Amino acid sequence: MRRLPPLNGIKAFEAAARTGSFAAAAAELHVSAAAVSRLVHLLEARLGTRLFERRANRLAATAAGRTYQAGLTPLLDSLAALTAEVVAGGAPRALTIGVGPTFAMRWLIPRLAEFRRLEPDIEVRFATGGRAVPFADGWTCGIALGDGAWPGLVAEPLFAADLMPVCAPALAAGLAGPHDLAGGNLLRVAHAPDDWSLWLAAAGLPRLQARGPEFEYYGQALQAAADGVGVAMGIRPYVDDDLAAGRLVAPFALSLPMGRHWYLLHRPGVDGDAAFAAFRAWLVTAARTAATAPARPCRIGPPLL
Structure with a gap:
């Protein structure tokens, strides 16, 4: 007993x-x-x-x-997952993914049809709490950008985050080199104030300051860039699909690693959840494909060394 x-x-x-x-x-x-x-x-x-x-x-x-x-x-955690499985009975398997709104819109959702094709019986739910809620109760897993330090959570690296200026093709035609950014509309993201200064320093222009409209999320700034408002600081993988489709171009060859990665976050006890296991296997494969695919920037003028 x-x-x-x-x-x-x-x-x-x-x-x-x-x-x-x-x-x-x-x-x-x-x-x-x-x-x-x-x-x-x-x-x-x-x-x-x-x-x-x-x-x-x-x-x-x-x-x-x-x-x-x-x-x-x-x-x-395992007991909770087992209980949910028993209570659900024949109901569809479900998982809740905590993810920022820009990552969801610009990378995950465009690829979701592939996962649905492979796992049609798994119900996917999104919780776009953003960076203010890095991981919450009720989430099966999360996807976040950071240094890998999330106490109490398992953090599995997916791909690195690189910075590169991007803009509409028509605007890129007038940019022969990074010095042409002076006086232009450099679109900023409120929660990432250092992006431009880091890239400009690496490009040899440490004294140039970004001046232009400020947005709350990367997705808003990138949409404004696609509409010709100015040059946005793109972050991979947010810009990969737009670059591939030609909606945005990266006018310079310099792509600057942020020193951080995107991670899949989950609690240790969720490993036995079948829906999570299927999602993790698919996500790791999709991330590996994204990490090895070239961003295909449009280089205008001499490349930066």
């Missing part, structure tokens, strides 16, 4: 250890912080060991607590 600890105590402890506070765990479990504290205390008494060091304004897991939480989180 199994000798299991009280499951309410397990849920309270795991949530508190994962979120770092009784208050955050209480909000997640829809109970009071006092109830979470009491459940954790009863669990510690049952186990005969302390799981937390309770300090002023801080909750720190003990070594035993860290070990326990590291094993419990994937177990509870």
Whole structure:
């Protein structure tokens, strides 16, 4: 016969250890912080060991607590996935993908028909929380740009992000070299203020400042560039399809690595989910194809070395 600890105590402890506070765990479990504290205390008494060091304004897991939480989180994730599968019965398999709006519109959605053809029984749902919500409860997985450091999540690299100016073909015809950007409309993205300065420094123009309309998202700036408003700083893979179709061109040969990558993010316990496994296999293949395909820039004037 199994000798299991009280499951309410397990849920309270795991949530508190994962979120770092009784208050955050209480909000997640829809109970009071006092109830979470009491459940954790009863669990510690049952186990005969302390799981937390309770300090002023801080909750720190003990070594035993860290070990326990590291094993419990994937177990509870697997239990949740199994329960959802059983409850769904014959319903379509589903996965929710957390992704920024520009990545969804400019890369993922245009390729979604291929995934639907391969896996017609999987229902795909998008949660476009953007960078303000890097990973949320209820998401099966997420796709985000960063350095690979997402505590508590598995981060699988997909492809690198490179910067390159892009514009409409008619506008590119007047750009013989990067120096011709001076005085032009350099379209900016509010949450990426350093993109232009990084590229201009690499192009040998560190004193040139980007001046032009500012947009909230890359997608808005790229649409404005396609409409001839100015030159936008493109980021791969956002611009790959537009470059291939000729809607945008990259007038200079310099493509600058950002030093960051796009990652597939997920919790350890979701590995056994069949819908996620199918999506991950397809996404990795699609990303590999995108990473090895040339961006096909339109080089005007002498290439930058």
